[in-house]
Amino acid sequence: MSIVLNRPNIGPREQEACRRVLASAVLVQGPECEAFEDEFASRVGARHAIAVSSGTAALFLTIRALGLGPDDEVIIPDYTFIATANVVSLAGARLVLADVHGHTMNLDARSASKVVSERTSLIVPVHQYGLGADLSALGEIAPDVPILEDAACALGAGAEHGKIGGGPGIAACFSFHPRKVITTGEGGMITTNDDLLAARIRALRQHGQGPVGTMEPGYNLRMNEISAALGRVQLSRxxxxxxxxxxxxxxxxxxxxxxxxxxxxxxxxxxxxxxxxxxxxxxxxxxxxxxxxxxxxxxxxxxxxxxxxxxxxxxxxxxxxxxxxxxxxxxxxxxxxxxxxxxxxxxxxxxxxxxxxxxx
Ligand SMILES: Cc1ncc(COP(=O)(O)O)c(C=O)c1O
Structure with missing residues (x-):
């Protein structure tokens, strides 16, 4: 008998939740997404949670919403899934690579300190495989530089300041790909305590539309209602x-x-x-x-x-x-x-x- 690398755990409650959405025929921009966001925000202890179509979309939208451009350097760990690098490049900022720590496999603050410059505008540590990165050490090497947590693999993990996603980073981005601890098929979530950043991410997620009309050109990177219903049950488990x-x-x-x-x-x-x-x-x-x-x-x-x-x-x-x-x-x-x-x-x-x- 073969043993697989990973298998998501989808039970009868998940199936029932998806059927409920199909029966309602409300497939996008409905109550499931809103409820998933509220439940997620309270689980990680953040003021805002914004559901999107993947972990990659979460990172990309956040970097876009931070308004970085070609003069802004973004430090990421070299040992990470390629999405962490792609989003920096696609958002138009300059990628800079630092090494990781041998035991934790997380961004090494000493290595990052070697590539910090006056153009460093963001540091993106990855909480690799569910182990919290050392955000305090990164804060010490560049106190004025915001930290965006790539928490794709780390839902439910703790960091030194509490739960990952509700801590000192400007925002944290999660993935719900089937290899993650909970899944929505494809999906992602951004958490942040910054009201303005949350508003801009919400607008960019949906064609640039804000509360008073189109604010800027945006994307469609929303999560659909079936995924959100699945995610709500998974989060409860x-x-x-x-x-x-x-x-x-x-x-x-x-x-x-x-x-x-x-x-x-x-x-x-x-x-x-x-x-x-x-x-x-x-x-x-x-x-x-x-x-x-x-x-x-x-x-x-x-x-x-x-x-x-x-x-x-x-x-x-x-x-x-x-x-x-x-x-x-x-x-x-x-x-x-x-x-x-x-x-x-x-x-x-x-x-x-x-x-x-x-x-x-
Ligand atoms: C560290 C890291 N960042 C980002 C992503 C991208 O997430 P997604 O596959 O949901 O787009 C992944 C996915 O495996 C990841 O491991």
Whole structure:
């Protein structure tokens, strides 16, 4: 039997919610989206939540609404999903890359400090795989520069200042892609405590229309009502999902914790497990790529680490700090199956397969 990398948990309540919307025939700009926004804002502790069509749309709209242009530099971590870079470029600002921290895989403030300049207008830390980035350290290296949190993977996680999304960043952007902890199919959410920013994002989301007519050229990046209804039920189950994923992480720790050639994800309180990403040491009995091949032969889905931003063709020449940690992670990171519904015996099979591939 194959073990998949991820499977969203869609139950009867989700199905009923989607049927309710279909029966109502109100498919856009209706009560589900508004209710989802209210419930989301109160869950993360933010004044505004704005539902959009994807996590990428959330980031793009926020950077557009901040009004950045070609003279504005935006620092992002090199080790992130390509969307974090694309939105900066598409919004017309200048991308600058900094390295990540080896254990947390989050933006390293010391590396970021090397590329801060008088043109730095925004820093976009990613709360990678559900572990909160160190926003205080970033605040210290550039106290006047706003922070936009890429919280695509971090709904339900805590940061040092409280829940991610309601903290010190100018805004936070979440994704509801099916690989995330809750899903709406495709979807995203922006949270912010800034009234003016929220108003501009709302207008840009919908053709530039504000309370008194068209304010500026805008987009259509709204969330539809079926997605919002699905998201409301999923949000109400967030704690159940987090707990189930914590249990899976504990099983992995039991099964892999004794292998000294693997680093497991950091298990700090407040983190959530959106993905489960190991680091295979260079002196492990076999290479990361041999683990990938062996797991796949055993019908277990897995994924090699993500490609760092600077290796993608459009970003080969962007200014950067030295990116040695990100380069190393691209060779050592290994994603294992992680989802609510993964069984204990399946995790045991994954762990024993890893031990067998290593010959231990
Ligand atoms: C760090 C990060 N940022 C942004 C995104 C984009 O989110 P979406 O796929 O909903 O557009 C993702 C999605 O995987 C992500 O991992």
């Amino acid at each position: 967030l704690d159940e999902f987090i707990e189930a994923r914590n249990k899976v992480a504990k099983w992995y720790e039991d099964g892999l914790g004794n292998l000294d050639w693997i680093d497991l994800p950091i298990a700090t309180p407040g983190r959530i497990y959106q993905s489960y990403v190991l680091q295979i040491h260079a002196d492990a009995p076999v290479s990361r790529d041999e683990f990938v091949a062996g797991l796949r032969r055993a019908d277990i889905q897995c994924q090699a680490g993500i490609e760092p931003v600077h290796r993608h063709a459009p970003y080969r020449d962007v200014p950067r700090a030295s990116l040695g940690v990100s380069e190393a992670l691209a060779k050592s990171a290994l994603f294992l199956p992680m989802y609510c519904g993964l069984r204990h015996d399946e995790v045991e099979r994954i762990c024993s397969t890893i031990a067998r591939i290593a010959g231990t």
